[in-house]
Amino acid sequence: MVRYILKRLVQAIPLLLGIATVTFFIVHMAPGDPMDFYLEQRYRRNIDPELIELIRQKYGLDQPLHVQYVKWLGNLLQGDLGESFAHRRPVSALLAEVIPYTLQLTVLALLLDALIGIALGIFSAVKQYSALDKTVTLSSLIIYSLPGFWLALMLILVFSVNLGWFPTSQTRSFDYEFLSWFGKLLDLGWHLVLPVFVLGIASAAGTARYMRSRLLEVLNEEYVLAARARGLKERAVILKHAVRNALIPIITIYGLSLPFLLGGAVIIENIFAWPGMGRLALSAIHARDYPVILATSMIAAVLTVIGNLIADVTYAMVDPRVSYEKKKPV
Amino acid sequence: MKRRNQSNHLLLLGASLLPGMGHILLGKHSRGRPLLAFTLAIILLLYWRWQVFLKVFNTTWFDYWLAAVFLIASLAASVIYSVWDVRRLLTATPKGPQGKSPFQLARRRFTANRMAVTALYVIAVFYILAILAPLLAPYDPAAITDVLSTRYLPPSTEHLFGTDEFGRDLLSRALYGARVSLSVGLLAVLVAISLGTVYGAVAGYFGGFIDSILMRIVDVIISFPTFFLMLMLVGIFEANIVFLVLILGLTSWPGTARFIRGELLSLKQREFTDAARAIGLPNRLIIFRHLIPNAMSPILISAALMIGGMIGAEAGLSFLGIGIRPPTPSWGNMVSAGQDALLVAWWVAFFPGALLALTVLCFNLLADGLRDALDPKSLMRRFV
């Protein structure tokens, strides 16, 4: 088992390397001078040419490509992601500030996805053809098809503006500082509800559909029949024997939904004025803040790789067929 | 007897000059009714909008020509198809029971799925509406008149979807927006599928070293969350509409590639590949003529799913202000404009978004229907 984890970790390294490489190539294939990524064009005219030379040398831009590549990697590993044009601060510091907010949304959305998606999927499959099943199937398809930003706006319209149940934006209220610690907690949660819901409900719908079809497949398997033939209680048959098998591919899908959620976070953060990575990336694009653009994409990719890694390891824990060495059958 | 038959035939053929009439008289309602409805709609449109239609001859705008030509061409096509098909039905000799090709079986399964067929019709209608937008739009989508009196009007009989902050009619904008959103989606998918299929087929067929390298590259690209990748590319390369299509396509082809590679790997194992190789077919031919057509059905299904995703992605990018930029209407940037006015004019954001939702929903239903039709593993196992 440990060997499997190590094996996967080792496999992830070339992937991370590849991510850095791809980003590097994009920098150099983009129209314009790669220097644009280190120093804003409009300032270059006014700055002392010697300073420009120094910066060029620091990033090795006058050297052959492979040398630059090595320097680039070196910088990355030291955590130097460049400096933001718009904010005039190291990108790594900026990222450190915003990532936690994005993670809040994403992790909670994943939880929502798992709980609701799996539960509804199970109910739907067990009570096939019932009213609940049909409702779930149809509504999950509809929810899955809605554009996230539109759903967010409509929900804000109904629940925030008209009903006033939830705040329209921000992470905390204006009077946050004056609340008790419990009040603070409630306030944070209150602000989290709408964004997390919009972010997670689409993937929950997808999970529910997938879980339903997987469970229906599994329920047709011989070992479910055999379990019933042994006199096991129906609940045990379904929840223990069937669901356990059905969940296995769900875990992979789950891991794959992280990139999807990160992308969705960009839109959600924009609408709810949530100070996360997505919003940072977006403002960077509008401001032509290249270092930030590149860094956020890379970090998003790294997070995805980590997410997949966790998913793979969990998969191996759940499915005994994966991590075992091939033993000779007796 | 024969003469009566012949005169009957002539009568029916004559009737089928009104597309669909022949079919309905013969009892083939499922083909006749849509044809008839379509033709009547075109005729109505021509009657209602003949002035606009005539404007075609005065303008050089590509849009108008496209719409006009499409109208005439589809009318002609309906008539031709109607007559030809009725003739075919009349002269067909009843054949004995014959084996149905898998394609025909799949088609039958698909047509039995009412939701999927309805979705297909809705999509077709949307695309037709988009092509005919110049003729259908009640107002010029860019026309700004007296802003103060026309801005933010709620939906009414004059403005079915209401007006936006500049007083522009939203229905017209939505029609023109449909052209952008729908065509970008379709083209992007074409790019992604073509690239992905070839790439994946090569990787899957050759296997071994080539496969590993190609797939490593795919793995890296897939690691970037698609939307972030799009953001990055759009941010760095200026995105006009052509670039947008390219970027959308280029970020999604790895998914197709991986999928196709899997299909090819399994197809490779099957006997007909060995047979093809045994007669000495060159690899290129094997891939293109044999393997890819067999992988057609998963390609189709993933294409249908992807279009929905692409349309959504373009909408998202436009919403954020980095896709299609105003004043060119795209459903995405229309919703964005509506965001500011959410409190006073909910309709500005509502309608374009609803159209988006409906379109994506129909594509998903279509994909579901295709999947059920082409891959019926969900059929019950016989236990007897």
Next chain:
Amino acid sequence: MSMLLQVENLASAFFLDEGVLKAVDGISFQVNEKETVALVGESGCGKTIVALSLLNLIPSPGRVVGGRIVFNGEDLLQVGAERLRQVRGGGMGMIFQEPGAALNPVFTIGYQIVEVLRLHRGLGKHDAEVEAIRLLGETGIPEPEKRIKAYPFEFSGGMQQRAVIAIAISGRPQLLIADEPTTALDVTVQAEIVDLLCYLQEQYKMAILLITHDMGVVIEMAKRVMVMYTGKLVEVAQTHDLFRDPKHPYTQGLLNSIPRLGEGRKEPLYGIPGAVPDFLSLPSGCTFHPRCSIGDVSCTTEFPSLRDISSNRKCACYKVEGS
């Protein structure tokens, strides 16, 4: 020997879009304590459905539609769900054709046995583990204390079947339903499994309902044989009587089609002409008559009833005289 299971007019059907498929159409038989009865027929004649009907486990859209299944005095079609659950595994155990498919791939073998032991015999966790090891050993699995922690995929086919048998008998059932237990196994392993079943029957005094189309296994294990065709019984006899002198044309055909080693290698293999008919459009009257060599017009009106033609023999054919 007293009667353990009596089935009267059992009927089960599948309700499909294309029509109602009568998989089991009025079957009556009985199984006595400690006896082995075989149910034979070609693939697709409904044998498996009989087995599933006994435990009321037919997957939808099928279900039992009529008859009585009296097991130890209770009609299983009338008892409540809880009692039925107790009978499954506790009164009747079942083993399957594909042992690999009958084992849950994500649980260890030990877990799956212990589960049944705790449920049906109320053993505590530790006792159950001990008993599980003992059972695995008894079914011929070497090093059971290690194998307990193994997963099904680590076992070979024969070992998997032994494990399935161990699970089936762990509830101490009085009747073991064996649905094609050897069909999916290698020939040498088949013999071992047959021996194992005979041994366990002795040990635990079980009755066995053996469902198979392999006549060799029937001769080895069964005392009585029932021949089934398109959902109905066509002949019932003691094993030796049946093999020595089959009365029903279908039985004769079945036995003739077994290739024999050494005899007349120049003779072509015999097969019953025609094919098993589609259940949704069965021939009228005796469903075998299109393929039968001695059938005529009188066989086309109604299916012949299963009559006694001598002591301990029944046959359903108009052309066979009772003595």
